[in-house]
Amino acid sequence: MTRPGTSGKSGPTMHHVAAAAGVSQATVSLVLNDVGGARVSEETRRRVHQAAKELGYRTNAHAKVLREGVAEMIGFVGDHVATAPFAGKIIEGAQARAWEAGMLLLTVNTGGDRGLEAASLEAMLSHKVAGVVYASMYHRTVDVPDVLGELPAVVLNAQDRSGAFASIAPSEVLGGYTATRTLIRAGHRRVGFINIGAVEDGLPAVVGRLEGYRKALAEAGIAYDGGLHLAGDGDEAGGYRRTLELMAGDRPPTAIFCGNDRTAWGAYQALASKGLAVPDDVSVVGFDNQESLAPHLRPGLTTLELPFIDMGRRAVELILAGTPTPGHTELFECPLVERHSVAAPPHLPNQRTGTA
């Protein structure tokens, strides 16, 4: 019987892929045979792989795997990654990069169960995976199982407490700085910050984004006002409640940096309940660029993107490249995604405004 993807009909050629991706055949060859190195941009790579995928084009690696019916495997152990509402993109990136090399990504979602995690890692070792990506749903410090010392392993979207493993995580400080600076550049001087948790909890995202917020304020000569920094819960309810608190003050902020998009969603709903418009009355910046949320808020939310796909791809690259350097940490920049939730501040009583 014919197996899917291995039917006899002659498939699309590199020429078709080049045409669909709008690049030269040489570029397609460089990308699909993975020898492009720095000469080909990540964006171009993605376009080429997307076109190849849509056309069903098979690389040599794919052909070999499909012909011989065997593929090397990379293990991916996540806590809640596969079931989180958005972090699944980290799997998408890792999966895509592995398959580009003709390797399979075997994912286990442990739900945080240490016994299941241990059993999964044992199974992956006994089935001779080339390496393991150890991923967290949200950026935190994790205790990596010792067994991962036995093969190439990368800690993803997390920091390894022991420092014995390479890790990949978003740059929270830069993100918080960029978000806050975006509001300051629009002319805001009173910028509220609804964090996604309490600083005492020590989450890298909470601590780092606050550090970035303070850095941007300091750079603009704006004194940090503790009354403008509140701890939310990382969800819509916290954003709603904290926004009402911020706006109830005698000198309310003209802009709010929300620690994530769900918090920003709550801010939108709270502001609407007060008859305040985004961004004419209050500007809002979020964090995450959740595709199921940020573009659908009205107005569209200006936010920072958590580069899950790139981080997932990079984790697999480190494993493909051999033993990742212990303690080596790569922090990924979270790019600003500008939509329509930021404008110059209105001129309110008791309200100093800067210039855009």
Next chain:
Amino acid sequence: MTRPGTSGKSGPTMHHVAAAAGVSQATVSLVLNDVGGARVSEETRRRVHQAAKELGYRTNAHAKVLREGVAEMIGFVGDHVATAPFAGKIIEGAQARAWEAGMLLLTVNTGGDRGLEAASLEAMLSHKVAGVVYASMYHRTVDVPDVLGELPAVVLNAQDRSGAFASIAPSEVLGGYTATRTLIRAGHRRVGFINIGAVEDGLPAVVGRLEGYRKALAEAGIAYDGGLHLAGDGDEAGGYRRTLELMAGDRPPTAIFCGNDRTAWGAYQALASKGLAVPDDVSVVGFDNQESLAPHLRPGLTTLELPFIDMGRRAVELILAGTPTPGHTELFECPLVERHSVAAPPHLPNQRTGTA
């Protein structure tokens, strides 16, 4: 070195689990040793497993696996399941059920790439998985790879075109019927329906929910009005646009059944833009019960739950039970989750209203 979950310290006992779950030790034993059968409700099972997980209690199956370092595996092949914003729960359910039996769920997210799918299935066969769950992100008719005929396989959240495999899917007709009847029982006679796609596309969710909608109308003696049934796009934008169209008619509906929660979210935003309140001016019912969306809309959205966790669990049960019956299809009821988006209709000009 000590491996996580296998440390020497004596862990919690069945007594602790029983206390935490508020059930007898006998029940805990029945559930954890998986001999309870129909005598123990699914809800009780979940409470017990939750308590066991939180306490880190190890069943015999777990102990054996962790002691011997080997576990049987079940393959889970999904198209976009791991990266969809909500269908990940289907993995959570399958994973939990497999681990309860001391088995691992190895997931591959193919992104719809048939070559990757074929290679993944080959790898799973060569690594001797006990069976394979073949899952779809959204309910549709799929062509199952022939190779799955070589081992126990279940088609999940999809219908197998060939009829050669057992499949598990939500009951779309019953769901559409329940959603519509809920609005009719509140007193509505003009009930709009924004579907999540065009009927011509033949998606089971689109066709089935419409059938249920018409069934509920007929049962209440309400003539089907084609002008009240519009095809959305399954996302917020379509819900927004179609709601504005429905409300612009000379006899607008007093209630709208939205084919999914994202469509309902668009309806909320469109109604708000017209100064209309949910549910005082217009009642809304959604579909999916997306936990990241439905409870956070203001007011909370009354909707139907897609029983992803139960469906995922059941798929693994069928595999654990041996060869699933070919062509055997199990349709899962989508329970109504009542929040605050449904009320009796207002008395509008040109508006006949029934009685609650």
